[in-house]
Amino acid sequence: MPAPSWDNLDAFLQPDDFARTVNVTPQGGVSRDIKGIFDEPYFNTQIGEYEADAFMPRVTCKASDVADLRAKDAVQVGGKTYYLLTGPQPDGTGMAVLSLATE
Structure with a gap:
C-alpha cells in the first residue's frame, strides 16, 4: 500500500504552497539550500x-x-541572516525546528 501523500515530506515542503527555500551554512561547512516553513510568532x-x-x-x-x-x-531566509540558538529540534515525525535569532 503506498504511503499517503502527506507522508511525503518533500511534497509537503514545496515552495509553491507555503514552504520556502532557506539557505543554511554550517560553521566551516558549505552553504546549501533546503526547503522549510518560516514563521515568526509574536x-x-x-x-x-x-x-x-x-x-x-x-x-x-x-x-x-x-x-x-x-x-x-x-540560516538565511528571504535575504535576512539569522543564527541557530540550539541544534535542530527533531519532533519525531521526520521534521525538525530551527530556533533562530538575529545578531
Whole structure:
C-alpha cells in the first residue's frame, strides 16, 4: 500500500504552497539550500508589572536536511541572516525546528 501523500515530506515542503527555500551554512561547512516553513510568532510576556515583547523566528524543515547543523550556524531566509540558538529540534515525525535569532 503506498504511503499517503502527506507522508511525503518533500511534497509537503514545496515552495509553491507555503514552504520556502532557506539557505543554511554550517560553521566551516558549505552553504546549501533546503526547503522549510518560516514563521515568526509574536510573544508578549508579563512578569509582575513588566512586559516583554519578543519575536521568535523559526524554520520547520526535514530533520535529515539539517542533522549536521549546530548552535550559531547561519540560516538565511528571504535575504535576512539569522543564527541557530540550539541544534535542530527533531519532533519525531521526520521534521525538525530551527530556533533562530538575529545578531
